[in-house]
Amino acid sequence: ELPLPKSNSKKRKDATGGITVLGEDNIRVHFPKCCHPLPGDEIMGFVTKGLGITVHRTNCHNMKRLIETDKGRVIDVAWDASDNQYYSATLEIEAFDRIGILQDIIRQITETNTNIQEVITKTMAKGSRMKASIIVDIRDVKHYRALRTAIEKISDVYSVQRIKHV
Numbered sequence: 001e002l003p004l005p006k007s008n009s010k011k012r013k014d015a016t017g018g019i020t021v022l023g024e025d026n027i028r029v030h031f032p033k034c035c036h037p038l039p040g041d042e043i044m045g046f047v048t049k050g051l052g053i054t055v056h057r058t059n060c061h062n063m064k065r066l067i068e069t070d071k072g073r074v075i076d077v078a079w080d081a082s083d084n085q086y087y088s089a090t091l092e093i094e095a096f097d098r099i100g101i102l103q104d105i106i107r108q109i110t111e112t113n114t115n116i117q118e119v120i121t122k123t124m125a126k127g128s129r130m131k132a133s134i135i136v137d138i139r140d141v142k143h144y145r146a147l148r149t150a151i152e153k154i155s156d157v158y159s160v161q162r163i164k165h166v
Contacts, residue, residue, distance in 0.1 A: 018080045021045060021053055025080055028052030031087075035060035035164050038087050040141025045077035046070075053077060057164065086137035088117065089144060093151060094159040097123050097130040101156055108150045109136060114143070133163070 018039065021027040030048065035057040037043050045053040046066050055077055056063035067074055095101050102121060109116055117135040124131060138144050148160045 017055065018085055019043075019045075019053070019055055020078050020080050021075060029077070030054045032056060032060075032062065034062045036087070036089060036162075038089060038138055038141050038144060039079045043077055043079070045075040047073040047075055060164075084139075086115070086139055088135055089138040090163040091132075091134045091136060091148075091151075092159070092161045092163050093132045093134065093157060095130050095132075095154070096156040096158070097128060098156055101130060101154075102132065104154045105132060105134075105151060105157070108154060109134070109147065112143075112147050112150050114138070114147055 017029040017031060019025075019027070019029045021029070028051070029045070030051040030053070031037065032054055037055055037057045042058040043055050044058050044063055045055050046063065048054045053075060056066075093105060095105070102119075106116065106119070115137040117137065119132060119134050121130060121132045123129070136147070138147070144162060148162075151157055151160045
C-alpha cells in the first residue's frame, strides 16, 4: 500500500476556517484529519473541549460515532460563502505505468491553476501500474471536480479519487 503524503499546508486557517456557527463567523473551529471537509461538502460541527468546534463531513465515520455517543454536542455549521481560502486535499491517482505518465498528471494539475504540496508515487504489479498520492490546494468541491475531470482525460489514467480518511 502506498503511504499517504502528510500535509503541511498553512493555507487553511483553523481559527475560524471559513465556517459560520449558528450564524456567527468568529467561532473557533478545527478541521480533523479523518475526513478533510472542503467547501461544498455537507458538514456538521461537534463541540470539543479546548478546540472549539470540530467540523466533520456529515458522512464521516468519526462524526457518525460522535452522534451515537454524545448527540448533545453536535451543532449545525455552514461554510462561509465569502471565504476565499484554499484547503488541502489528497488525491489518489491510479494509471497504467508508462514513460511520462507522472509528467502528464502534474501538467494537468498545474494547468488547472492548482498548487501541488507533495507527491508520492509507486509502481505496482511488476511495472504495469502506478499509484500516486498527491496533496493539492483546493478552493472547494467545484475546483476538485474540475481537477479530477482534467486528470481523468489523461490517456492511461483509470482512477482519480479524493482521499477522505487519512
